[in-house]
Amino acid sequence: QQQVKQSPQSLIVQKGGISIINCAYENTAFDYFPWYQQFPGKGPALLIAIRPDVSEKKEGRFTISFNKSAKQFSLHIMDSQPGDSATYFCAASMMGNFNKFYFGSGTKLNVKP
Amino acid sequence: NAGVMQNPRHLVRRRGQEARLRCSPMKGHSHVYWYRQLPEEGLKFMVYLQKENIIDESGMPKERFSAEFPKEGPSILRIQQVVRGDSAAYFCASSSQGAGANVLTFGAGSRLTVL
Secondary structure, rough: OOOOOEEEOEEEEEEOOOOEEEEEEOOOOOOOEEEEEEEEOOOOOOEEEEEOOOEEEEEOEEEEEEOOOOHHHHHHHHOOOOOOHHHEEEEOOOOOOOOOOOOOOEEEEEEEE | OOOEEEOOOEEOOOOOOOEEEEEEEOOOOOOEEEEEEEEOOOEEEEEEEOOOOOEEOOOOOOOOOEEOOOOOOEEEEEEEEOOOOHHEEEEEEEEEEOOOOOEEOOOOOOEEEEE
């Protein structure tokens, strides 16, 4: 059973545009939602994360929007750049537990120059 | 200041052989996690270890797979009698704390190909 569902599977955006990736979860016990960025041949790297006590978190061009009632969260990349081209994974975990993360299936982002 | 070090980066095995993947956590980290990434899929949790202890192995296949994190040396993920379906990228991550830390640092992965 997929604990975290991610869409779209792939995304093409023009340079300067906004990239939006969506995730949904079922388990209301999840209370930590990170996004990871992975370049080909590399391991995932933490990009930004949010806890459910806030509805939005922004770090530079990256923003997480969180809707607790809908059990959904999304990543927005403003002013997308070719260097942002990578695979993005959303994830969820429970703080009271150890660091066992449930990952979405990934979104391959291609930013066209 | 090395991050999480994994080796080998690439490993090719024939069906029935054994694969051993090694992971050295970041300096100061005593918690190690192994995740598997199948092609075009997200990462799936396999096992969580602390020094000399397996804390949770709920994601490990029941047979052929084992993991250890000895008092000295790297963590090792061992796959016996490999089959083609074991072909995947295996990522190790480490953290400085267990519950509540929530910040995992991943290695670059070991890509296993089973012929």
